[in-house]
Amino acid sequence: MNFDFALVLVAGTFITGIAWLVDKVLFEKARNARVSAAEAAAGGDLPTDAKEAVAQIPWWADFSRSMFPVLAVVLVVRSFLIEPFQIPSGSMLPTLKIGDFILVNKFHYGLRVPVLNSKFVEMNEPERGDVVVFKFPQNPSINFIKRVVGLPGDVIRYQNKTLYVNGEAQSKELLAKLPPRNPQQLLFNESLGEVQHEIYNDVQAPNRVGQWTVPEGKYFVVGDNRDNSNDSRYWGYVPDELLVGKAFAVWMHWPELLSIPDLTVAKKIQ
Structure with missing residues (x-):
């Protein structure tokens, strides 16, 4: 079986991009509202670890947010600029x-x-x-x-x-x-x-x-x-x-x- 890296790269970029967009449009606003409410109740800014606990970013959203920019850059460079071969x-x-x-x-x-x-x-x-x-x-x-x-x-x-x-x-x-x-x-x-x-x-x-x-x-x-x-x-x-x-x-x-x-x-x- 021949491994089609280009197809996997395109699919990975598409999936992580859609997941990142879905999270940003549908769920990020609600998380920010929870953090704002918690800070209002506490009377000031929460520590970073406390904000993360309140926000509860799902693993798939956190993964997609981190990987999408990397995969997108690799896709552009590999598809349109330079590709290495052995x-x-x-x-x-x-x-x-x-x-x-x-x-x-x-x-x-x-x-x-x-x-x-x-x-x-x-x-x-x-x-x-x-x-x-x-x-x-x-x-x-x-x-x-x-x-x-x-x-x-x-x-x-x-x-x-x-x-x-x-x-x-x-x-x-x-x-x-x-x-x-x-x-x-x-x-x-x-x-x-x-x-x-x-x-x-x-x-x-x-x-x-x-x-x-x-x-x-x-x-x-x-x-x-x-x-x-x-x-x-x-x-x-x-x-x-x-x-x-x-x-x-x-x-x-x-x-x-x-x-x-x-x-x-x-x-x-x-």
Whole structure:
């Protein structure tokens, strides 16, 4: 079962907000009247603990009054500004490692209604080379992260472990053989137009060959770990409505619960 945090957050904010409003409209005035009457009878202000005893705020009202502002702020920040994610797999190596904690700009591609994910404010369109978080088309409850290589209308070809965009091979510069004596992986610097980033190719992995024409309103995405990535080459395109946001920074690396978080890896995502 996949835990839909966004749905729980929206529901929690709504429930605590309604409870707080109901208490304020229907019950707070009566409590204040009881406190005023008690102070009049005592001939002066009551101590704080005595006021609380007279007012008798119900637990659900006290809880909602405390939690609603917190949940509302978290909802706004997470839905419209920035959301943190943790990298669960190696499909974006060497750019992103398993256990990296990243920040995602939620408004870069437009503002969307929480849970429904429908866009109500248009902003930027994805560009070739962007690292994006999106809801997996075959199971929207799961978030994926990949790099955009194909825009609507592009013809993408992948052959001999080289990416072609509209018939033009994207240049690759060999940086290292890993390990040097008996290499299992090749580290390249790849150029996607003006965007340069590193990728891995596995020496032993079979060559994946295919050609795709990206439909309107959709994007073609691949992982930087080219021979170990479940991406558009296997399941198709990412519709615009499933985009979550643009990944822009790594702020921490914490691969295991018992390991020590590493904040020295903070960097901008290229």
